Amino acid sequence: MQRIFFCLLVIITIRAEAQYAPSAKDSIYSHRLGELRQIEIVLPELYATDTAHYDVWYVIDGEWNTRTFTNILSFLTAIKLIPEVIVVGIPNRYVNGFNLRDRDFTPTRWKDVDSSGGADNFIAFFEKELIPYINQKYRVSGENGIFGASFGGVFGFYAMLQRPAMFRFYTLGDPAFRFDDQYLVRLAAQQLNSVPFHNTVLHIGGRTGFSYGDMARDKMDSVLKANSPSGLRWHSELYDNETHISSVFKSNYDGLKYAYLGYQTRNANYIPTGGIVVKGHPIRLFLPTNYADIRYTSDGSLPGRNSTLADDHVITDDPSSIRAISFSPSGRYDRELQKKPKTGDYLAPKKTPRNSRRLDMQSKPVDGQLSGVVTIPRDGYYVFQLTPSEGTQLYFNDSLWAQYDPAEGHTRQVVILPLRKGNYSFKLLHPAKKAGDPALDFGLYYSENGQDDWWRNPLLRW
Numbered sequence: 001m002q003r004i005f006f007c008l009l010v011i012i013t014i015r016a017e018a019q020y021a022p023s024a025k026d027s028i029y030s031h032r033l034g035e036l037r038q039i040e041i042v043l044p045e046l047y048a049t050d051t052a053h054y055d056v057w058y059v060i061d062g063e064w065n066t067r068t069f070t071n072i073l074s075f076l077t078a079i080k081l082i083p084e085v086i087v088v089g090i091p092n093r094y095v096n097g098f099n100l101r102d103r104d105f106t107p108t109r110w111k112d113v114d115s116s117g118g119a120d121n122f123i124a125f126f127e128k129e130l131i132p133y134i135n136q137k138y139r140v141s142g143e144n145g146i147f148g149a150s151f152g153g154v155f156g157f158y159a160m161l162q163r164p165a166m167f168r169f170y171t172l173g174d175p176a177f178r179f180d181d182q183y184l185v186r187l188a189a190q191q192l193n194s195v196p197f198h199n200t201v202l203h204i205g206g207r208t209g210f211s212y213g214d215m216a217r218d219k220m221d222s223v224l225k226a227n228s229p230s231g232l233r234w235h236s237e238l239y240d241n242e243t244h245i246s247s248v249f250k251s252n253y254d255g256l257k258y259a260y261l262g263y264q265t266r267n268a269n270y271i272p273t274g275g276i277v278v279k280g281h282p283i284r285l286f287l288p289t290n291y292a293d294i295r296y297t298s299d300g301s302l303p304g305r306n307s308t309l310a311d312d313h314v315i316t317d318d319p320s321s322i323r324a325i326s327f328s329p330s331g332r333y334d335r336e337l338q339k340k341p342k343t344g345d346y347l348a349p350k351k352t353p354r355n356s357r358r359l360d361m362q363s364k365p366v367d368g369q370l371s372g373v374v375t376i377p378r379d380g381y382y383v384f385q386l387t388p389s390e391g392t393q394l395y396f397n398d399s400l401w402a403q404y405d406p407a408e409g410h411t412r413q414v415v416i417l418p419l420r421k422g423n424y425s426f427k428l429l430h431p432a433k434k435a436g437d438p439a440l441d442f443g444l445y446y447s448e449n450g451q452d453d454w455w456r457n458p459l460l461r462w
Contacts, residue, residue: 019074019084021045023066028133032124033093033104039130040089042070043138044077047086055085056134057145057169058126060152061101062089065248069147072252081291082260085145088134105148105155107187110180119158126159127166145169145259149248150176153204157184157220164197168330171255173248174206177216185219189227197231199331203258205237205251212238233329257291262328262335265292267408269339270319272383274401275416276344282317283381283416283450285340287324294337296324302336315451318343341416346379347397349422359426359460370462371427374444376419381447383454384415387438391431397424410438416450428462 024041040062044054059069066089076082092101102113109117134140144167148156153175160170161184177184206217221236228234235258239250271286287294287310295307298314303325316322319340326335357363357372364370374396376382384394386402387410394402394415402413430440442462447454 019045019077020070020087021047023070023089028130030125030129032121032129035093037093037125037130038091040066040087040091041138042066042087042089044084044086047139051139052084053139053141055083055141055143055145055168056131056138057085057087057147058130058167059087059089060092060105060146060148060155061150062091065089065147065149065152065252066091068249069252072249073256076253076256081264082256083263086134086138086140088130090130101151105151106179107154107158108180108183110183113179116180119155120162122155123159123163123166127163131166143168145171147171147173147252147255148175149173149251150244151179153177154179154184157188157202160200160202161187161191161195164195164200168199168201169255169259170200170202171251171259172202172204173251173255174211174215174244175204175217175220177220178214182216182219185216185223188220188223192223192227192232193229195229195232197229199329200232201259201329202232202234203237203251203255204234205239205247205254207242207244207247208238208240211244235329258329260328260330260333261291261293262326262330262333264290265294265326266333266335267411268292268294268326268335269337269411270322270324270341271412272341272414272416273339274413275341275384276347276418277317277319277341277416277450278345278418279317279343281381281418281450282315283341283447284313284452285316285319285322286313287337293327294324295327296322298322344418346418346420347424348420349376349424350397352423352425356425361458361461363460365428365430365462368431369427369429370442372425373423374426374460375423376421377446379420380418381450381454382417382419382459383445383447384417384443385412385445385455386428386440386442387412389430389433389437389440391429392440393427393429395425395427412441416447426460430462 021043026039029036059065077084092099103115103118104122106116107119146156146167153172156170156172268288289310294310295303296310297303300321324337352373359372388404392404401415444460445454446457
């Protein structure tokens, strides 16, 4: 088991490192700032050969944060938790060894910070120069995100208040909201509930303990709770045993996950995905709640964001009354789960040819086909599970119950059927695999009551 885990970890790590092309250096002269600004572009590995359009994430303090951000991004895209994006790193400008981040990131002149107060010019640089330049040069989706930490988090929050539509996603690492006697806290209290947000996503990460109050995070959290309009979806995260610098890593990771919450479940369905449920004989209907915000109702009404949060499964003998929606902070991946079993009655065996092949656990496919007769030993629920590739079809009792759907790709299909004791015709077609196709992983299982761990009781495997 340890060897398998190690191999999987190596594979994921290698794949993660290969998700993005090496960074490319570029520059743009800013008339707003009166200076040449260096930028760093990181493109998805397949950008040169595909035609996709990508979200763009702008990473300030780029000389420190771009590599960390891209490494975390690579891992999350490799495990399909978020989509691939374009990264634009913006290193700070230095004059005679002096870092001008204090000038660019802060919204007001403050006696405790030299050369502060240039955030409005830096916003104009993004809005009028940098973003149009990137939009013209690359295939972009039109939706942007920004990551900033400490004073960079101050800039990100200030930009959100001043230009809420400039970015869809705002991810801030341990932002220094104490700046200028908590200027942003006061500004947010005055303006937040009147800002025209539309599915804007804000994630703030930072430290617990003394720093929570020292950075005025506690004050900002209170303002957000009291004043956030419905168009702003936000989450505040606190980390134990972290420093001002180390919390940036977790803020990157959690901020990207929160921004794209719902991406992983964008094609999710109930499990079982199809079949028949008998009234009076309820089954356990699973919902894919692993890192998802799925809300459901059991009276047939449309769920909302405040409906009951799904907790792994529901017990029902009427799947038609269950409705569930996977919500996303951005609204982009909001989707009602569709496939599920229907209500009906037991299936009865049909007469099968006397010379038909009898299938059991030792049966092997021939030329990509497994066909014959399956003997059902007792009345009850039976579950068919498979991972289809192009051309896969499952017939049982002369009816088609599962097949490859190009819209859903290799999504696992699970069909539950109530069967009477007897012999049933069975045919599973699974043509030769193409490169990249997953294994079929087919199984037929017996369920004691539709609510048990049916996968522990196989009758047939391929």
